[in-house]
Amino acid sequence: MLNKNLTLGEFIIKNQASFKYSSGELSSLINSIRLAAKIVNHEVNKAGLVDIIGETGGENIQFERQQKLDVYANEKFIKTLINRNIVCGIASEEEDSFISINSIDKNNQNKYVVLIDPLDGSSNIDVNVSVGTIFSIYRRKSKIGSEVELDDFLQYGKDQVAAGYIIYGTSTMLVYSTGNGVNGFTLNPAIGTFYHSHSDLTIPENGNIYSINEGNYLQFPQFVKKYIKYCQEEKNDRPYTSRYIGSLVSDFHRNMIKGGIFLYPETFKNKKGKLRLLYECNPIAFICEQAGGSATNGYKNILDIKPTSLHERIPFYCGSKKMIKDLQNFL
Numbered sequence: 538m539l540n541k542n543l544t545l546g547e548f549i550i551k552n553q554a555s556f557k558y559s560s561g562e563l564s565s566l567i568n569s570i571r572l573a574a575k576i577v578n579h580e581v582n583k584a585g586l587v588d589i590i591g592e593t594g595g596e597n598i599q600f601e602r603q604q605k606l607d608v609y610a611n612e613k614f615i616k617t618l619i620n621r622n623i624v625c626g627i628a629s630e631e632e633d634s635f636i637s638i639n640s641i642d643k644n645n646q647n648k649y650v651v652l653i654d655p656l657d658g659s660s661n662i663d664v665n666v667s668v669g670t671i672f673s674i675y676r677r678k679s680k681i682g683s684e685v686e687l688d689d690f691l692q693y694g695k696d697q698v699a700a701g702y703i704i705y706g707t708s709t710m711l712v713y714s715t716g717n718g719v720n721g722f723t724l725n726p727a728i729g730t731f732y733h734s735h736s737d738l739t740i741p742e743n744g745n746i747y748s749i750n751e752g753n754y755l756q757f758p759q760f761v762k763k764y765i766k767y768c769q770e771e772k773n774d775r776p777y778t779s780r781y782i783g784s785l786v787s788d789f790h791r792n793m794i795k796g797g798i799f800l801y802p803e804t805f806k807n808k809k810g811k812l813r814l815l816y817e818c819n820p821i822a823f824i825c826e827q828a829g830g831s832a833t834n835g836y837k838n839i840l841d842i843k844p845t846s847l848h849e850r851i852p853f854y855c856g857s858k859k860m861i862k863d864l865q866n867f868l
Contacts, residue, residue: 545571545711545722545731552717563674563699565623566649567713570672573617574703574711575729577610577655577670581662581705582726606662607631610655610670618651625677626650626685628847630816635847637685646682649698650675650689654816657702658784667706669786673820674699690847694819694840701824702786712738712790714827719793740830743859744796745777748788756804760835760867764800767863785812789821789855793828798856798864802835810834810852814844818853831861835868 543551549564611631618624619638625647628635639645654671661668676698677689701713709724711731721735747768754762768777780797782788788799803810812818822832822839832839832855842851854864 539733539736541732541734543733545733548720548722548733552715562623562648563715565621566618566651566674567699567701569617569621569623570614570651570701570703571711571731572621573614574670574709575724576613576617577606578703578705578709578724578726580609580613581606581668604656604659604662606668607656607659610659614653614655614670623647624649624651625681626689628652628690628815630654630813630848635685635687635690639682639684644682648676648681650677650685652690652815652820654813657786657817658782661782661784666782666784667704667787668784669705669790670703671786671817671820672701673697673815673823687847690815691844693843694814694822697819697823697840700820702790702820704786704790706787710734710790712824714824716827719824719828738793738828740793740825740828740857741796742829742857743774744792744798744857745774746780746792746795746797747777747800747860748779748781748792748797749800749802750781750783751779753804753806756806757802758835760864761800761802763867764864767867785817785821789825792856793825793830796857796860798854798860800864801853803852807850810850812850812853814839814842814849814851815847818851821853822855825855829858830856831858833861833865835865 549567553564611629615627618627625638625645626635652673656668657671658668675692677685679686679689699715703711710721712721719738721738722731723734724731792799801812818839825832834852
């Protein structure tokens with residue numbers, strides 16, 4: 538039974554025993570992500586009042602224009618994770634390479650690496666639209682106490698020990714899973730505490746929302762074009778409703794609550810897709826499957842794809858199981 542007076546910290550302690558690697562370290566890690574999220578949320582809510590919106594004038598490793606809040610969120614999450622001494626390595630969408638904490642602390646004995654998209658959909662900040670943070674947690678494969686290696690980060694999505702996201706919207710929510718269902722926590726800004734507001738989140742098996750940037754329609758693969766026309770047909774439960782925010786966290790969160798499908802296919806311009814496997818697709822796919830949905834690149838389950846590089850991109854489709862199945866029927 539949902540207890541909305543239960544804080545995130547209390548929930549973590551209460552459910553720690555159900556986690557197979559229970560040692561307290563993962564609990565501390567999620568708590569530090571919670572802390573960084575509150576700091577970033579405070580800054581996001583000041584956008585327009587202080588000089589924190591707009592571009593920095595620089596680019597990240599993917600040659601994308603960096604927003605000021607991208608840089609701010611990246612610095613805050615990395616600094617918080619390092620200062621609390623609970624991870625051995627960090628990889629960020631905004632960084633060229635991974636960070637080995639053992640280079641900073643030679644006595645580091647921590648077991649977990651974190652991969653993070655510090656601010657998903659950051660270009661929406663300028664127009665006051667919801668954005669988010671996405672995170673993924675793995676147990677390291679290399680020897681504890683040594684420098685982390687690239688292979689510690691290039692793991693199958695199915696090997697994640699936890700994943701989640703924070704959505705900064707009309708309310709700020711932290712949603713995560715350690716492989717035992719999905720739970721959501723809403724921030725009470727008056728006292729700075731996350732409360733357990735959504736228990737055992739599940740995505741409906743079917744839905745009537747499809748989320749895709751139809752402005753790129755002419756560049757889509759043929760099977761995606763056919764699926765969009767299928768969604769628009771006047772038959773039985775169709776046409777479906779088109780809803781697209783342009784922030785993966787926001788679009789997925791809505792579809793998980795209401796039932797729907799999110800599509801980000803390859804295009805002529807981005808032949809390998811645009812979303813990052815490690816920072817966006819794997820953690821969202823993990824959440825999606827834990828909530829009863831499906832996630833695929835069209836041909837293969839996302840969580841069964843072996844990463845080959847830190848910033849690898851892939852096509853991405855996730856959401857209600859029946860809608861994913863209908864999409865694949867057009868392949």
